[in-house]
Amino acid sequence: MAERAGPVPTDRPGLGRTWVSAHKFRVDWGVDPSDDHVIRHPTGRTPPSCPIPPLLALPAPGPTARGTGGTGATGATGHRTVAVLGPGGVGGLLAALLARAGHRVLCLAGEDTARALRTDGLRVRSGHCGDFTARVEADTALREPVDLCLVTVKHTALEAALDRLPAGVLGDAPLVPLLNGVDHLAALRRRYGAGPVVPATVKVESTRTAPGVIEHGSPFVQIELAGAEERLGPLAALFTDAGAEARVVPDEAGVMWAKLAFLAPVALLTTRYRATIGAVRTERRDELVAVLEEAAAVARACGASVDPAAVLERCDAFPAGNKSSMLRDAEAGRELELDAIGGALLRAAEERGVPVPTAARLVAELEASG
Numbered sequence: 001m002a003e004r005a006g007p008v009p010t011d012r013p014g015l016g017r018t019w020v021s022a023h024k025f026r027v028d029w030g031v032d033p034s035d036d037h038v039i040r041h042p043t044g045r046t047p048p049s050c051p052i053p054p055l056l057a058l059p060a061p062g063p064t065a066r067g068t069g070g071t072g073a074t075g076a077t078g079h080r081t082v083a084v085l086g087p088g089g090v091g092g093l094l095a096a097l098l099a100r101a102g103h104r105v106l107c108l109a110g111e112d113t114a115r116a117l118r119t120d121g122l123r124v125r126s127g128h129c130g131d132f133t134a135r136v137e138a139d140t141a142l143r144e145p146v147d148l149c150l151v152t153v154k155h156t157a158l159e160a161a162l163d164r165l166p167a168g169v170l171g172d173a174p175l176v177p178l179l180n181g182v183d184h185l186a187a188l189r190r191r192y193g194a195g196p197v198v199p200a201t202v203k204v205e206s207t208r209t210a211p212g213v214i215e216h217g218s219p220f221v222q223i224e225l226a227g228a229e230e231r232l233g234p235l236a237a238l239f240t241d242a243g244a245e246a247r248v249v250p251d252e253a254g255v256m257w258a259k260l261a262f263l264a265p266v267a268l269l270t271t272r273y274r275a276t277i278g279a280v281r282t283e284r285r286d287e288l289v290a291v292l293e294e295a296a297a298v299a300r301a302c303g304a305s306v307d308p309a310a311v312l313e314r315c316d317a318f319p320a321g322n323k324s325s326m327l328r329d330a331e332a333g334r335e336l337e338l339d340a341i342g343g344a345l346l347r348a349a350e351e352r353g354v355p356v357p358t359a360a361r362l363v364a365e366l367e368a369s370g
């Protein structure tokens with residue numbers, strides 16, 4: 001019997017946030033005697049100390065993994081079946097955390113990655129969450145109903161990856177995309193309808209170094225979900241119980257544009273100058289402040305209340321050695337999400353008549369160098 005506690009809720013200076021508190025719970029782990037770091041699905045039926053309510057107040061599910069009674073609950077344990085489309089840096093980490101928390105996790109990926117996951121599981125190295133291997137299921141497409149689906153591919157792979165997620169199989173299960181940028185929400189709503197799509201963002205530094213091998217470098221995994229607290233509270237609790245702090249924010253623009261107003265300056269500058277966040281904020285501070293102000297003005301024009309001084313504070317609070325995912329893509333020679341991040345900022349700026357000269361120059365320079 002192992003006792004695990006989720007992260008302690010915090011009020012983070014500069015963020016002004018209170019994260020959903022974690023429930024402390026006990027669960028029986030089925031531990032492989034040959035490796036006591038390998039986490040398998042729980043063999044016991046010890047319920048969490050507080051009952052888990054339905055995951056989302058969505059229409060009653062059909063005869064699915066969501067269990068009996070159409071309530072969304074999966075029986076006494078409250079364990080869910082979660083699909084993760086794209087088990088890379090973000091998806092692999094969350095899939096592993098959810099599996100470690102006792103949920104049944106089904107990763108959807110290409111054949112090679114799916115085979116590696118079936119054989120070796122997800123191997124996580126994390127100073128924050130610990131080093132562990134999580135057993136997950138893996139397939140190349142969704143073939144059964146699930147309680148929840150995370151979408152964690154890059155923008156550049158989104159349309160192809162969504163072919164693995166047939167709308168008829170997904171049904172009304174909540175679909176939580178954690179991609180950076182804003183444009184993917186429209187693409188998901190076109191395919192699956194507006195109901196299941198839960199706008200969300202994640203703040204983390206996590207890299208897939210090989211199929212199923214995840215290096216988590218940030219001392220946090222923070223998720224924001226946009227919508228009503230009464231609808232999304234159980235979903236936030238599910239993440240928080242698994243070790244990823246989650247918070248519900250009422251408005252979509254507040255979630256999506258607050259993230260982009262922070263990310264776009266950080267991603268553009270770290271990638272343009274091949275520099276860590278720490279180096280950018282000391283060596284390129286004037287440029288950082290200029291892009292932050294431009295991005296905050298665009299975010300405000302899009303309906304989010306973003307204060308550039310608060311965003312600068314968040315930048316200053318970020319671990320100095322962390323990099324943006326765009327910089328890690330550039331270093332690895334992968335295609336950049338430049339259009340989804342910088343492009344989205346420039347398009348919104350043009351539509352709303354907000355001048356963004358510094359951001360436009362950085363995007364042009366990155367395009368020219370790519």
Ligand SMILES: NC(=O)C1=CN([C@@H]2O[C@H](COP(=O)(O)OP(=O)(O)OC[C@H]3O[C@@H](n4cnc5c(N)ncnc54)[C@H](OP(=O)(O)O)[C@@H]3O)[C@@H](O)[C@H]2O)C=CC1
Binds near residue numbers: 152
């Ligand atoms: N990494 C980070 O720290 C952060 C990333 N983000 C955002 O999260 C999103 C995901 O990024 P990240 O996790 O870094 O990306 P990764 O490249 O690490 O992971 C993407 C995953 O998608 C899989 N994939 C690619 N194409 C397909 C396809 N056609 N079908 C199924 N799976 C596919 C990849 O498979 P394979 O393993 O086979 O390559 C990989 O597992 C991005 O939008 C990024 O901007 C946001 C915050 C932080």
Ligand SMILES: CC(C)(CO)C(=O)C(=O)O
Binds near residue numbers: 180205
């Ligand atoms: C905000 C930041 C830099 C870390 O979560 C990010 O989203 C990224 O690396 O893509």
